[in-house]
Amino acid sequence: MVRIATWNVNSINARLDRVLEWLEEAQPDVVGFQELKCVEEKFPFEAIESLGYNVAIHGQKSYNGVALLSKFPLEDLRRGLPENEGDPTDDHSRYIEAVIGAPTPFRFGCLYLPNGNPIGTEKFAYKLRWMARLYHHAADLLTLEEPLALCGDFNVIPEPEDADKPESWVDDALFQPESRAAWRAIKWLGFTDAQATVGAEPHGYTFWDYFRNAYERDHGIRIDHIMLSPQAADRLTACEVHRHVRGREKPSDHAPVVATLDL
């Protein structure tokens, strides 16, 4: 049994106490973090490695940044998406991937998809270009026909049911028809949305704004996803959002999503 997880921590250094606390109580085997907001030299390797994790990061000053944690060896590391789909000037650190050397090895990709707001700007165009690049890379990985988990902050609200008040997101990049169509296109390559499959529940949100008491009012959205290849989905037994973590002191605005695979 392997527990995999994804969590946008909104600054690993500002969140370190919350992160260590959650790692100790949730005991995930493999984790993808997003929005580290730091370069490699400032990442708290010692604190996390002392809990028994191998760690690899793709860092960036101030913005973005993604990390992989694994109690098994990390092999065949990749930082960034392949550049063959354009955006050779893209210097954002938004993707990291490795083969997890578990008893049954599997591939794990951790992504932080661009937000894309406001719509009608270069930022939204960048989001869609990045999703096209992810589509091509995901398609390549699926041809390997191996267990694969693509996890992270997709910054897409797939369906109206994934928002407490969908009407308040109609002008937002996360809920645009183009964003949702690109998300579905990736899924239709052959992925299983772990939470929608075995963790489906009303209000299964993963993000709540910091203001207007969004968490207390459950004014949330589901934008952090665990997508599984058929070979991984066959082994999926559970998926849950650790929403209580969002209610703690000095929380991230995202909650962790955890899936259990019978691997």
Add this chain to the structure above:
DNA sequence: ATGCCGGGTGGAACCCGA
């Protein structure tokens, strides 16, 4: 209900996120 909060950096009437 407009980044309202909360990170970043750097010293901003700044940047960013969703």
